[in-house]
Amino acid sequence: MAGSTIETLPSPAAEYIRDIDRALEAYLDDRNDYPGQLLEAMRYSLMAGGKRLRPLLVLLSAKVCGSDPRAAMPAACAIEMIHTYSLIHDDLPAMDDDDMRRGKPSCHAAFGESTAILAGDALLTLAFEVMAKDIQPPATAAACCVALASAAGAANMVGGQVDDLAQESAGADADRSLEMLESIHRRKTGAMLTTSLQLGGLVAGASQQKIEQLDNYGRNLGLAFQIVDDLLDCQGDESQLGKRTQKDSERGKLTFPSLMGVEASRERAAGLITRATDAARSLGEGAEPLVALAEFVLNRNR
Amino acid sequence: MAGSTIETLPSPAAEYIRDIDRALEAYLDDRNDYPGQLLEAMRYSLMAGGKRLRPLLVLLSAKVCGSDPRAAMPAACAIEMIHTYSLIHDDLPAMDDDDMRRGKPSCHAAFGESTAILAGDALLTLAFEVMAKDIQPPATAAACCVALASAAGAANMVGGQVDDLAQESAGADADRSLEMLESIHRRKTGAMLTTSLQLGGLVAGASQQKIEQLDNYGRNLGLAFQIVDDLLDCQGDESQLGKRTQKDSERGKLTFPSLMGVEASRERAAGLITRATDAARSLGEGAEPLVALAEFVLNRNR
Numbered sequence: 360m361a362g363s364t365i366e367t368l369p370s371p372a373a374e375y376i377r378d379i380d381r382a383l384e385a386y387l388d389d390r391n392d393y394p395g396q397l398l399e400a401m402r403y404s405l406m407a408g409g410k411r412l413r414p415l416l417v418l419l420s421a422k423v424c425g426s427d428p429r430a431a432m433p434a435a436c437a438i439e440m441i442h443t444y445s446l447i448h449d450d451l452p453a454m455d456d457d458d459m460r461r462g463k464p465s466c467h468a469a470f471g472e473s474t475a476i477l478a479g480d481a482l483l484t485l486a487f488e489v490m491a492k493d494i495q496p497p498a499t500a501a502a503c504c505v506a507l508a509s510a511a512g513a514a515n516m517v518g519g520q521v522d523d524l525a526q527e528s529a530g531a532d533a534d535r536s537l538e539m540l541e542s543i544h545r546r547k548t549g550a551m552l553t554t555s556l557q558l559g560g561l562v563a564g565a566s567q568q569k570i571e572q573l574d575n576y577g578r579n580l581g582l583a584f585q586i587v588d589d590l591l592d593c594q595g596d597e598s599q600l601g602k603r604t605q606k607d608s609e610r611g612k613l614t615f616p617s618l619m620g621v622e623a624s625r626e627r628a629a630g631l632i633t634r635a636t637d638a639a640r641s642l643g644e645g646a647e648p649l650v651a652l653a654e655f656v657l658n659r660n661r
Numbered sequence: 662m663a664g665s666t667i668e669t670l671p672s673p674a675a676e677y678i679r680d681i682d683r684a685l686e687a688y689l690d691d692r693n694d695y696p697g698q699l700l701e702a703m704r705y706s707l708m709a710g711g712k713r714l715r716p717l718l719v720l721l722s723a724k725v726c727g728s729d730p731r732a733a734m735p736a737a738c739a740i741e742m743i744h745t746y747s748l749i750h751d752d753l754p755a756m757d758d759d760d761m762r763r764g765k766p767s768c769h770a771a772f773g774e775s776t777a778i779l780a781g782d783a784l785l786t787l788a789f790e791v792m793a794k795d796i797q798p799p800a801t802a803a804a805c806c807v808a809l810a811s812a813a814g815a816a817n818m819v820g821g822q823v824d825d826l827a828q829e830s831a832g833a834d835a836d837r838s839l840e841m842l843e844s845i846h847r848r849k850t851g852a853m854l855t856t857s858l859q860l861g862g863l864v865a866g867a868s869q870q871k872i873e874q875l876d877n878y879g880r881n882l883g884l885a886f887q888i889v890d891d892l893l894d895c896q897g898d899e900s901q902l903g904k905r906t907q908k909d910s911e912r913g914k915l916t917f918p919s920l921m922g923v924e925a926s927r928e929r930a931a932g933l934i935t936r937a938t939d940a941a942r943s944l945g946e947g948a949e950p951l952v953a954l955a956e957f958v959l960n961r962n963r
Contacts, residue, residue, distance in 0.1 A: 513700070
């Protein structure tokens with residue numbers, strides 16, 4: 360499966376991704392009440408060809424828990440909006456200072472820094488509006504808002520980014536342990552992936568046992584995803600990735616390959632994916648798309 | 662009432678403000694799961710001595726609609742978190758570039774730009790977590806999330822800030838009409854004030870008629886508030902305001918005094934406050950605190 364892209368995933372993933380793109384577009388259609396420049400920046404980043412991994416996990420999780428995946432679409436869109444805002448803010452000059460993202464100028468490079476900050480703020484806010492308004496019943500909407508806010512907030516995604524930046528600026532004083540690296544990734548990217556699965560389960564009214572199996576799948580998938588990300592940064596093809604590679608090592612950033620070597624990182628990722636696919640299979644019938652997605656995460660080249 | 666501060670408001674406003682401060686503190690207590698530096702920046706800005714006007718409106722509105730105001734406290738805290746995040750981001754070098762706020766260094770001046778951006782993001786996210794988790798029943802929590810997200814998002818607060826910055830950078834090409842000025846303020850500050858009142862009404866399960874009266878009060882109060890803000894910037898006392906004055910005119914910013922003169926601005930604010938107090942009185946018994954608050958807004962000196 361080397362060289363696979365997410366579009367080559369077996370049914371229903373590819374169809375779901377098209378549905379997600381359409382639903383995201385629709386949330387920004389006819390928003391004459393948004394300033395034009397702001398709307399353009401929000402759309403530019405939201406429709407910039409992301410992998411849609413998180414919203415896909417929401418829909419696949421809802422489906423495997425017995426729900427019509429369309430019922431989970433607002434939650435899928437919400438988590439992609441939050442993911443997009445986090446990329447816009449992470450790319451800012453005061454943060455990772457990246458001028459390229461997905462093969463195009465990053466949001467602040469295209470629209471200026473103030474518009475990029477505000478487009479991020481607006482997408483973060485819109486995520487909660489969409490979920491609180493469009494997930495039914497309202498009690499499920501409230502539960503989804505709590506889960507998403509917890510994953511995106513200071514205890515997880517934002518907190519992980521703070522510690523990631525702090526590690527970088529600490530230089531020789533940095534805590535270069537595997538524990539710190541895993542703690543950063545569990546919060547910075549892992550929590551959003553496990554929460555994607557949880558949101559699907561919440562919409563489907565899944566049992567606590569199913570939610571725990573999904574969480575087990577998500578934790579293993581999330582860490583493998585990050586290890587592969589680090590491997591792609593040190594070995595990937597810039598033109599396929601659509602962003603500069605070798606950034607991590609230039610910055611002396613803590614990564615899995617720098618800490619445990621390329622070969623051991625690969626093995627670790629493969630082991631985690633085996634655990635993820637085992638957890639997916641324990642969910643019973645209908646879990647094949649989650650298994651295929653885990654294999655994609657291991658073999659992706661962008 | 663010239664020279665009044667919000668602490669001199671008649672009961673129960675002063676007690677409510679103390680309760681709000683305590684509740685905000687409690688939401689940041691014992692958050693060992695937040696990175697220390699991030700938590701410090703969040704607390705620094707959230708507890709920096711703001712007027713607590715928005716959360717006070719939430720509680721007074723809940724009370725006048727017949728609810729125990731404590732039931733609305735999570736919504737009150739949420740709107741103050743959103744207000745605080747907006748100040749942190751507005752002060753950034755790429756935005757209004759203000760190094761002072763409420764008599765202290767602004768968040769980015771004290772903690773650095775990346776921590777300030779992330780502290781703002783974390784407060785915005787925490788607002789929805791707090792409201793979705795702690796407002797009861799969950800259907801009311803979801804309705805409050807929708808209302809707050811709409812007021813804080815691209816159609817209102819964020820959109821107003823975008824157009825405000827665009828006006829400033831447009832220079833001689835700017836649309837210097839009263840309509841544009843009012844449109845910016847209705848979105849940038851007005852919507853958050855009317856939504857404060859709406860949140861109190863939602864928690865209290867108020868009738869549509871009461872919510873409309875509150876909205877009428879809030880719209881007039883909000884515009885008056887902004888006119889007074891402009892007057893304070895051009896005539897206020899820097900040491901009392903805790904921030905630099907004359908900033909607006911240095912920047913050639915569109916303001917009410919610059920557009921219609923100081924005297925007419927004063928008269929306009931007074932007329933709006935009369936309409937606000939009339940609307941408050943139409944709410945019947947228990948509306949005196951809203952009347953007193955409107956008079957405070959007209960006569961405040963910071």
